Amino acid sequence: xxxxxxxxxxxxxxxxxAHERKEEFFAAFTAARAPRAVALFQQERExxxxxxxxxxxxxxHAAKLxxxxxxxxxxxxxxxxxxxxxxxxxxxxxxx
Numbered sequence: 001x002x003x004x005x006x007x008x009x010x011x012x013x014x015x016x017x018a019h020e021r022k023e024e025f026f027a028a029f030t031a032a033r034a035p036r037a038v039a040l041f042q043q044e045r046e047x048x049x050x051x052x053x054x055x056x057x058x059x060x061h062a063a064k065l066x067x068x069x070x071x072x073x074x075x076x077x078x079x080x081x082x083x084x085x086x087x088x089x090x091x092x093x094x095x096x
Contacts, residue, residue: 001056004071010048018042018050024065025054026086032061039087043077053077055091 008017025040032038037057042050053074058066065071084092 001059002073003056003076004054004058004066005074005077006052006054006069006071007045008050008052013048013050018052021052021069022085025062028062028065029086034088035061036088037091038062039091040085041077041082041087042085043082051077052085053082055087 006021008021012018022040029035029038029040035057037055038061039055040058041053041055043053044050054062054066054071079092082092
């Protein structure tokens, strides 16, 4: 299963896009009854932007957001600088 990534520019981050995406994801997460393996992570980029990573199970539980946001498939993110924004804390222990 692949992960999903959304890249936000420094300008988008400054305009509040990261916070908006987090709120939208939280609403979808809650509506799906908080599945264990569904999570949203962020990782800062050197250029001041952010990469948002969505776990593989988001393909099933948050497909609408993936399409709306224009997320792309990607490999599992590295743990370096990866921060959980929405999801269960134990998700970081068994990253698929």
